[in-house]
Amino acid sequence: MNNPASMQDMVKHAFANMRGRLTPQAPLGPRTWFRVGGAAEWLFQPADAEDLAGVLQRLSPELPITALGACSNIIIRDGGLEGVVVRMARGFADITVEADGIIAGCACLDATVAEHAAQAGLAGLEFLAGIPGSIGGAVRMNAGAYGSDIANVLDWAEIITRDGSLIRLDNAALRFGYRRSGLPEGAFVIRARLRGTPANPQDVANHITEVRAARELSQPVRARTGGSTFRNPDAETSSRKAWELIDAAGCRGLRRGDAQVSEKHCNFLINLGNATAADLEGLGEDVRTRVAQNSGVSLHWEIKRLGKTEASVQ
Structure with missing residues (x-):
């Protein structure tokens, strides 16, 4: 922003009623898997989806805003990020197991979702055990490995748009391609439903063990x-x-x-x-x-x- 005083006013207005945490000049390097990068001008960790939506409704369109997840597949440059960086944490990590699938918050680690699927006897999500990162990022980039990807298992994703609206998009609406999705510009993935197939829990657990062993053998984990x-x-x-x-x-x-x-x-x-x-x-x-x-x-x-x-x- 060219006018620091104006930016301060916009930030003060947008975050006046927040319930999460707002930190100025927050170092981001320690949060990334590479352990490099500069600071966020403002780092916002919303309490929950309602908190995030409220801030977005009040946040000026002039302010740059960036969503960060587990930071496993990202390089944050040394000069840091301008504007507001949003990072979802505990308020976005709920997992609900259903008969034929799992509803996972965007902050859930991919590997954690795979483990819950194994415990519930749901096959088809084992590939997530081999993908570093969280569900929000996995949906955004159509993450995949070991013969499957998000496009193959996603039923729907709930997002909050840049203006603070909550929307549910089905698989087709996300227009998945190879390592990409058609998420609206500036949208935040909040949670997603991933489809599984009932199976023997031990068989699913064994498959996850194989995925992890293959990753350990071939990658610098x-x-x-x-x-x-x-x-x-x-x-x-x-x-x-x-x-x-x-x-x-x-x-x-x-x-x-x-x-x-x-x-x-x-x-x-x-x-x-x-x-x-x-x-x-x-x-x-x-x-x-x-x-x-x-x-x-x-x-x-x-x-x-x-x-x-x-x-x-x-």
Whole structure:
């Protein structure tokens, strides 16, 4: 915002009756899986959906607003995020088990939903055990792994739009594609219903164990990482997956400062300890350049990069 005094007035008006927590200049780096990034100008943690809707109804459209979940698949740039950052927590983590599905709040971890499904004897959601992050982000990006994705199991999602309206959208209305959805601009996912199939609980639990073992074997799960860096190319573009293209371009183990392409799975970036967001994003661009030169394929980021570079901070 160009006028700090005006922004202060808008924030004061919008959050006058909130029940959640509002923190100015809140560090975001420690909240991300990469452990990098600057601060939020304002960090809002709403008490519940009603609290969030009320704030959005009063919040000026001029104020930038960003939704953050588990921050597992994101790089927050070193200059931080302008405006209001909304992060949902305990008030959005309820899970309701039904006969043929689960209703999960947006803050529920994907793995936790998979575990509840196993306990209830519901098959079809085991893939969630292999996806870092929360349900809100999973719906937004149509997260998938191990042969399934959100589009295959979602019945509906409830969202709050930028103007504070609560809406329920069915699967078709979300217009899912590969690692994307058609959520309205500025909308917040509040909860979702995921469909399951009754099955033997032990069989479901065993499948989850297999998913976790496969992930442990192939991915750098104990490192400061952020999930798959690049989307797999369309079949028309390349028959090879992103990691194969990266490997063929000689990028396995490539470094920029303390940012490194994982030796274990080269579609993962790692913070070895003191990397900056600029290091990680720059390394990703180095990889994209090398892959394009080697194969002619342009990789597209799957990890979201948000905020200002440090150089843009006044």
